[in-house]
Amino acid sequence: MNSTNDTGVVAGPASGRTRHTHRLRGLAGTGLVATLAAMAATTLAAALARAAGVDFAIPDGGETIPLPGFAVVTGFFSVVGIVIAVALLRWSTRPAGRFVWTAVSLTAISLVPPLLSGANTATTIALLGLHLVPATLMIVTLARSLRARTG
Structure with a gap:
């Protein structure tokens, strides 16, 4: 008896889009994990600097930068970096190199x-x-991820 069971799926135009979407989501996921690490590292470094006597007082407003402020700003700009990396992965022929240069x-x-804030040394x-x-953390992580997804 000669029978074949042909249950495989034929790759059509949608499979390329699925693979591309997977690459973009993978990069975004890697970036979000790196963002959390960057937020933690920056907040820890700020706490250590504060414990060593750095006051983080900005003269113009007389305000002191609170520790959670470091995490929020780091998170925001890290997400901006992820958006740039995803855009370059989507539309650039050399996303890793262009990302490093841009970042x-x-x-x-x-x-x-x-340097212009007027804060103490x-x-x-x-x-x-x-x-x-x-x-450093975000650039290295996202550039490696871009290389892995295009190589």
Whole structure:
């Protein structure tokens, strides 16, 4: 007896879209995990700096930056980075390289406000470091994820 059981699914145009959607969702998931890690690392670093005597007082408004503020701002800008990475994965032929270039440029621009804030030296140095901690974590993680999804 010669019988074949042909229950396989034929790949059509939708399978390419499904694979592409999976890549985008995978990148977004990786980015969200990295965002949580960046928020925790930045808040911990800010708490350690505060324990070491950094006051995080900004002279213009006289306000002191609260610890949860570091987490919120880190989370917001990390999500912006994820959106940029997803857009580049979707529309760029070289998403990892373009992402690194864009993210490093935006990180460099983000270093300007602490330098212009008029805060004391310890606060300025701590703020610069607190920009670099999450930026490094997010850039490395998202660039690796982009390379893995395009390679």
